[in-house]
Amino acid sequence: MAKSLKSIASSSLDAQLISTLNSREERNIRRKLPEPCTFTLGNTDLIDFNSNDYLSLASSPILRERFLKKLHAAPDILGSGGSRLLVNGKAHSALEARLAKFFGSPAAVLFNSGYDANVGFFSCIPQAGDVLVHDEYIHASVHDGIRASRVRNAAFPFEHNSIPSLRALLTKLLNERPDLRTGQSSLFVAVESLYSMDGTFSPLVEITETIEEFFxxxxxxxxxxxxxxTGIFGPQGRGRVAELGLEDKVLARLHTFGKALAASGAIVLTSELIRNYMINYARSLIYTTSLNIASVIAADTSFDMLIDGTSQQHAKSVLAVSRYLVEQLRHRLRTVPIHLLALPAHIQQSTLISPIVPVMTTRPKPLSAYLRTLGMVALPISWPTVPKGKDRIRLCMHAGNTKAEVDRLVEGMLQWAEREKNAEVEEAKDGVIVVQSKL
Ligand SMILES: Cc1ncc(COP(=O)(O)O)c(C=O)c1O
Structure with missing residues (x-):
């Protein structure tokens, strides 16, 4: 356990903050920044099984060269001058128009981040009297948007990816709310196409069918x-909605640039009306300085890679190496006690592979620390980021990861499990001796 913070308390505020942090420390859930590192593969001795740089574009020499070339050619690259409502940069406006076309959407709104986009959308679009339901694993940014919205007391979770649970919730709400039945009020369903902590895919077709049936x-x-x-699934990396041809059945889609696209910012794809409404009411769009121009150019250059097909090989590579990891784990974890290492059922069974592979363990921190000593980064994930009892290390795969690196990772995990098992046996023996000596 890290050093207690008590000694530096000098005011009542300090004392309260310290006490709360210490309580987290005691429960082993205090968040800390990991060691500073360069995360891109190739720039470090560490093997990255952690970052969201799924396509390894952050270390792509092609992307870097193209970006620098565009920067050199651009008339402005620094700052952005203020909020979009104060200075509507040409680069910002052009990227929005380009992405609306690329994703086949009537309109698009650029946000500084996916967090801001979710907060902006959910805080202002649902109107008083409307209802919102969301997958229980929905991202924190959606929760924060809901909290600031007019539906904060009319927001309900359904079980993760469960159509029966969604149907039961909708049935109950429709029974209780005649205004939903008549169409006077609206109901919003919020999901992620691929869940970041579990690597589970939302059953989008069934969800759209359910919404159509109930409404x-x-x-x-x-x-x-x-x-x-984004960048991995669907034609040209346009996402799962595009892959499944559901564009017309979705009110809004969010694509972020900070993960597979190695940039920052996000776009909401939606109708012209909703775009206009957000420009008027989405506070996370209105009251913030827009992305600096260099960031817009970076995102634009990443989209060049998607649009001209360069990134498609990266998408294939990350899915191939993810499949290899899953196959190895399915085979090799069979004999490991499940409290030490276990694959969740969907990873055991599904044929649909994603770059996110959680491995459940009751001891995520020691496992992560052990892997680190072997030169591999895979961060532990515990409550409150995931539900209690669902601790894990989350493995994120990248286009630049090799099969040899996967082998090293799997070996490392097995070695750790073996050591833990042996330690448990020793402890049990000591326990027996102690009990015997007491008798
Ligand atoms: C599902 C989901 N939505 C939204 C966000 C926020 O995106 P950004 O990192 O661009 O703020 C994240 C990232 O943490 C995410 O995982």
Missing amino acids: PQRNGYLIVDEAHA
């Missing part, structure tokens, strides 16, 4: 967060 007045709306699918 024949067309007052049920789906919003899909594609943060972790």
Whole structure:
């Protein structure tokens, strides 16, 4: 356990903050920044099984060269001058128009981050009297948007990816709320296409069918967060909604640039009306300085890679190496006690592979620390980021990861499990001796 913070308390505020942090420390859930590192593969001795740089574009010499070339050619690259409502940069406006076309959407709104986009959308679009339902694993940014919205007391979770649970919730809400039945009020369903902590895919087709069935007045709306699918799934990396041809059945889609696209910022794809509404009411768009121009150019250059097909090989590579990891784990973890290492059922069974592979363990921190000593970075994830009892290390795969690196990772995990098992046996023996000596 890290040193207690008590000694530096000098005011009542300090004392309260310290006490709360110490309580987290005692429960082993205090968050800390990891060691500073360069995360890109190739720039470090550490093997990255952690970052969201799924396509390894952050270390792509092609992307870097193209970006620098565009920067050199651009008339302005520094700053942005203020909020979009104060200075509507040409680069910002052009990227929005380009992405609306690329994703086949009537309109698009650029945000500084996916966090801001979710907060902006959910805080202002649902109106008083509307209802919102969301997958229980929905991202924190959606929760924060809901908290600031007019539906904060009318937001309900359904079980993760469960159509029966969604149906039961909708049935209950429709029974209780005649205004939803008549179409006077609206119901919003918020999901992610690929969940970041579990690597599970949302059953988007079934969800759209359910919404259509329950809301024949067309007052049920789906919003899909594609943060972790962007660049990897769908034609030209346009995401799962595009892959499944559901564009017309979704009210809004979110694509973020900070993960597979090695940039920053995000785009909400939606109708012209919603775009206009957000420009008027989305506070995380209005009251913030927009992305600096260099960041817009960076995102634009990453989209060049998607649009001209350069990134498609990266997408294939990351899915191939992810499949290899899953196959290895399915085979090699069979004999390991499940409290030490276990694959969740969907990773055991599914044929649909993603770059996110959680491995459940009751001891994520020691496992992560052990892997680090072997030169590999895979961060532990515990409550409150995931539900209690669902601790894990989350392995994130990248286009630049090799099969040899996967072998090293799997070997490392097995070695750790073996040591833990042996330590448990020793402890049990000591326990027996102690008990015997007491008798
Ligand atoms: C599902 C999901 N939505 C939204 C965000 C926020 O995106 P950004 O990192 O661009 O703020 C994240 C990233 O943490 C995410 O995982």
